[in-house]
Amino acid sequence: MSISLLVVGHANTGKTSLIRTLLRQQNFGEISNQAGTTRHVESVAIKVNNKTLLTLIDTPGFEDSIGLWEARQQAPFDQYPGNRWIAPFCQSHLAEDHFEQEAKILKQLNQCDIILYVIDIRQAPLGKYLDELTLLASASKPIVPILNFSASDSVHLASWRQVLAERHLHAVVRYDSVAFYFEDEKRLYQSLQSLMPDHYDDIETLLISREEAARSRKTFAIDNLANLLIQAASSRKVCDRYPPAPDDATAFEQQIRQLESQFIHSLLTLYEFREEDVMPAAFSVQSGQWQQDIFALDTLKAWGVSTGASAMTGAAIGAGVDVMTGGLSLGAATSLGAILGASWQTGRHYKDTLKSKFTKRHYLCADSATLSLLCLRGLALIAHLDQRGHASQRAFTLNKQDDNDTNKTIINAIKPLWKKARQHPEWATQSLPANHALKAAMTEQLLEIAKNH
Incomplete structure (x- = not known):
């Protein structure tokens, strides 16, 4: 089985862009400067020698994470511990109405192995982003924060690192989907190896393949x-x-x-x-x-x-x-x-x-x-x-x-x-x-x- 990576984040943080750069393909998904470009879930495989090693799942962006967190804390969802609130929420009228896009993300949480949370570090760590991290943490899945647009210095970098550390998210990866640096991608794969030791050799094969292709x-x-x-x-x-x-x-x-x-x-x-x-x-x-x-x-x-x-x-x-x-x-x-x-x-x-x-x-x-x-x-x-x-x-x-x-x-x-x-x-x-x-x-x-x- 391949490792399933759920790519999530606020609207317009570069989720589809991240996948394009990982795939080395320009035709995956749709990219725009307007928020909410991705409106559906789409998956794609990364293969080596016809063997699927990673499955990347692109999702719509969070649009109202503050409202979603408030709904999570209200009846009847407040009575469910951990990730048990997700299924009944996705079956509620809220998932078909105001939180339609967020529900598409929630439905994928229990099916993935690792969550890649894409952050636009040009933005400060506002409350809506913190609520997203809290909501994702309730799924009890490993989270790897991806610092996108990191090729240029950001005044918010230190704040983001502090916020992530406070949530015990120390395996942070800088990965700019526009200005590509292979060493950043290498660190991403190494983070996956530490989180999924049973797949260590497969990821190492992928990493070696990528290095050889670059050379x-x-x-x-x-x-x-x-x-x-x-x-x-x-x-x-x-x-x-x-x-x-x-x-x-x-x-x-x-x-x-x-x-x-x-x-x-x-x-x-x-x-x-x-x-x-x-x-x-x-x-x-x-x-x-x-x-x-x-x-x-x-x-x-x-x-x-x-x-x-x-x-x-x-x-x-x-x-x-x-x-x-x-x-x-x-x-x-x-x-x-x-x-x-x-x-x-x-x-x-x-x-x-x-x-x-x-x-x-x-x-x-x-x-x-x-x-x-x-x-x-x-x-x-x-x-x-x-x-x-x-x-x-x-x-x-x-x-x-x-x-x-x-x-x-x-x-x-x-x-x-x-x-x-x-x-x-x-x-x-x-x-x-x-x-x-x-x-x-x-x-x-x-x-x-x-x-x-």
Whole structure:
């Protein structure tokens, strides 16, 4: 038998949100800022290897707990000790009238193993909440208080802890259903283990499964970012003039945008989120690109990325591309240094890919500014999705500016690897295997960065 967890609390404290985040599903129940959104009881299972380990039961919120407590103390219900008042109350006209929603909760109390009492710690521990705790305690079932919306500091936290301690509820769990932290979920499962020792091994299996899944998601996300950087760095477009025609520059920019767009969608699928969760109107995917365009100077500046002296000028400034020549020997290319000017300074390491200006062929390649931006935005998106609860209703905008010194440290660690990728245009359309030397080195470096930053 699985452990039955009854999720209860006052209206609009985040009960359904808690279940969504525990399930890693956005489609469970209905969420709204209006009180009383959940109007019926709904259960769902958490399984490992097709075995149900936990059954979560969502309930309507308490709407008039003060009135319910007063009714409990009046005849005929005051004559029943302990939990014996619940059945006759649920059969009374009160349960069909004023306390219809509360009765739905009461009917589940005798059938559950543990009560998860969800608290919105942005609210003070008012009398109505205390009455709810007293009513629930009469069911003689273990109660685990869940402190929701705990990612931000609350002036009411100490008061809630005192109130709960006075009621001998010491196994309190902080669990924010919006800003997800796996360590909080781990403590929840550990609390269940202490309350249900006969199910200890099953819960441990669930906990190990969740930890492995989290590690796997992070590793796969970083692998996708490594693919993005390698493919973007090795991408080229042949042009027959310098500076390139606007159509050539536009086509190449779109090619890089499409790579990032594919990366975004792969992460959203991996973490089971929707496009609108991380891309609001000010930062949405339109025609395959993010509105905060990676080729806009303002975007580069917002992330503390410098285009450098060799970036293209004129209409293409901020386009994030280097105009490179290809095909000459290093000696012949050196003699063209004065002709090529600034672009030669960024292109010296291209050795076997330099081509004489006189052949009328040139390459467009992603420059360091563009690759830096792709790297930083990719890491930021992974960090966000890794800690985003599936109940979050606020769209994430990936346009904040991180610490510039930290960004420089990150880029300096990755840049030598994408410089090597630039010399292999055949990688632009490939997904290198995990054991490929460069791919493995970049993945390892990105994992270390994600761990430390």
